Amino acid sequence: MIRAFAAAIFDGTTVVHDPAVGTNHLPPRPIPAGCVGLDDHEVALWPLADPSVLALDYPLSMCWSPIVRCNLTCPQCLDDKSVRESTAEERRVLASHIAASGVLGVDISGGEPLLLRDLPDLAHAIRSTGTSVVSCTTNGWHLARRAGELSGALDAIRVSLDGATAATHDTWRGQDSYRRAVKGICAAVQEGLFVQLQMVLMQANEHEAQKLLDLAARLGAGGVTFLQMLPIGDGAALAAEQVLTDEQAQETVGPLTVPPGVRVRLRTRKSAGGFTVLRADGFAWRNTRGATGISAFVPVTGPDDLRLPTPGSSS
Incomplete structure (x- = not known):
């Protein structure tokens, strides 16, 4: 399948970002910078890029949570529900800052982003410079009624x-x-x-990992990402009984039989470290300590504010 990816060149090294899986790849052939259509099966064979060895002025990808509200109350939720939610005008300004920052991939999350009427407009604004691809993470409750308007605005949906x-x-x-x-x-x-598809991997559901891959194939989904549970937010109360170690998660996912056409990723807590998050009140941070801490906390008033100091830096 040919779908949208974003590419950029850092000191002569080309990096390609996958908006669906959330991975970054090193292509073995020349790829033009910007948004480009590529065969997802070909990209899956390319080696993964390690952001720590690249000379980066901005994050390769980031999560933006412009909404705090959600129609569900999941006990494993990691969101901070005490955060002030941005207004429509503030969301518009933040989208313009993201678009100008040069970041390759943006996942719009929440809360539940499909509760935002302006979600398609925000996605279009981020994509307007032709440098970024945009995905959205949703619980799917309102997806059936909004799929038509989102199909022209998003590059992938999780x-x-x-x-x-x-x-x-x-x-x-x-x-x-x-x-x-x-x-x-x-x-x-x-x-x-x-x-x-995305599953928060826990003690209670790891036995259905193979069934989820098979379900993805039946429904026509392109892949499955298994996310290690983060013991923060409401989920902190469940950590003792539900959290798997990264090693246990590897033992669950590694032996799975992957159906043709389905891509699989395990996002460990270790790999989530260093990721950039822009929350609903307009403050950004970088994850540290397996995504359970932060190394920067700054208000985003322009695109340069997304160039956060990396963990361990003196800035």
């Missing part, structure tokens, strides 16, 4: 499923969440959106 069955998923997300999410996935695929 749908959270905490189980491959309604019995498991709805235990965490609430009654009817599984049916609504699956309906939304089908609608998004029909609209031509590239869909990546």
Whole structure:
């Protein structure tokens, strides 16, 4: 499948960002800078880029959570719900700063971003410079009704499923969440959106990892990302009974049988360190200590403010 990626050149090294999987790759052939259509099967074979060895003036990718509100109350949620939510005008300004920063990939999260009426406008604004690709992470509850308007605004959509069955998923997300999410996935695929399923990997659902891969193949999703649970926010109360070590997660995901056309990623807590997050009140930080701490905390008043100091730096 040909889909959108973003490329940039750092001191002669070309890096390609995948908006669905969230990975960065080193292409073995020349790729023009900017947004470019590439075969996702080809990109999957390219080696991963290590941001720590690149001369970066800005993050390769980032998460933007412009909304705090959510229609669900998941007990493993990591969001800080005490944060002030930005206004529509503040969101518009922040989107323009992101667009001008040069960042390759932006995942719009929350809260639940599909509660934002201006979500398509925000995505278009970020993509307007032709340097960034945009994804969105959603619980899928409202995806079926919004898939049509999002298909021209997003380069990929990530749908959270905490189980491959309604019995498991709805235990965490609430009654009817599984049916609504699956309906939304089908609608998004029909609209031509590239869909990546995401599971927060826990003791309670790791047994359904293989079933989730098989479900992705049946629904026409392009892949599955297994996310290591972060013991922060509401999820801190569940850490003792639900958190898997990175080694345990590898033991779960490594032996899985991957259906043709499905891409799989395990995002460990270690790999989440150093990631840039822009939260709803306009402050940005970098993750540290396995994404359980921060190394910078600055108000974003312009694109340069997204060039955060790296962990361990003196700035």
